[in-house]
Amino acid sequence: RKEVEQDPGPFNVPEGATVAFNCTYSNSASQSFFWYRQDCRKEPKLLMSVYSSGNEDGRFTAQLNRASQYISLLIRDSKLSDSATYLCVVNRGNTGFQKLVFGTGTRLLVSP
Amino acid sequence: ETGVTQTPRHLVMGMTNKKSLKCEQHLGHNAMYWYKQSAKKPLELMFVYNFKEQTENNSVPSRFSPECPNSSHLFLHLHTLQPEDSALYLCASSPGTTPEAFFGQGTRLTVV
Numbered sequence A: 001r002k003e004v005e006q007d008p009g010p011f012n013v014p015e016g017a018t019v020a021f022n023c024t025y026s027n028s029a030s031q032s033f034f035w036y037r038q039d040c041r042k043e044p045k046l047l048m049s050v051y052s053s054g055n056e057d058g059r060f061t062a063q064l065n066r067a068s069q070y071i072s073l074l075i076r077d078s079k080l081s082d083s084a085t086y087l088c089v090v091n092r093g094n095t096g097f098q099k100l101v102f103g104t105g106t107r108l109l110v111s112p
Numbered sequence B: 001e002t003g004v005t006q007t008p009r010h011l012v013m014g015m016t017n018k019k020s021l022k023c024e025q026h027l028g029h030n031a032m033y034w035y036k037q038s039a040k041k042p043l044e045l046m047f048v049y050n051f052k053e054q055t056e057n058n059s060v061p062s063r064f065s066p067e068c069p070n071s072s073h074l075f076l077h078l079h080t081l082q083p084e085d086s087a088l089y090l091c092a093s094s095p096g097t098t099p100e101a102f103f104g105q106g107t108r109l110t111v112v
Helices: none
Strands: A004-006 A011-014 A019-025 A032-038 A044-050 A055-057 A060-065 A070-075 A084-091 A100-102 A106-111 B004-007 B010-013 B018-025 B031-037 B044-050 B053-057 B064-070 B073-079 B087-094 B107-111
Touching (some): A004 A084, A070 A084, B031 B073, B044 B064
Antiparallel strands (some): A032 A084, B087 B107
């Protein structure tokens, strides 16, 4: 079993749609959690951190359920520019040292 | 513009060649990393350096040899590679106080 599991997609949605991505992780000792975005043939970039209380950044909402070892990302009012691969990332390291474990990513395609 | 710079961006090498990948970060970070990204696979952590000391080698074959002369520079020396080593090699750095990783644009390596 992979340490971080994601549905690879692709998710094909029209502009304006709401789309949700899910992710599960297997290591209960994981310390912190993130969503990264990777555009085609580009490097991954941090989209947002994920907190147990849930957090929102504009059209993006991230949720963490430690008991179920489950992370989600909700994108509202999708834009064409949201088309990318979204990587669920778990940090197994400690302060001062991080060990990021990446999922394979979920590909999103937003069409006009 | 990225604070983490990788050269070269593209590299084609034969199985008997020796080459080196270079990474430089201008962010004052303490930790640097090499990741490998193959098609349809998650990013794989290869090596971790904290304050120039290697703290992790993720069972990487010896044909990959990292070098960290100072906290701003990281090299990956390559020799006698195999075609299955063809991939995108990403360098990243992190400040140590937070686990966020900042990636370079990567070197796309093809072994022929």
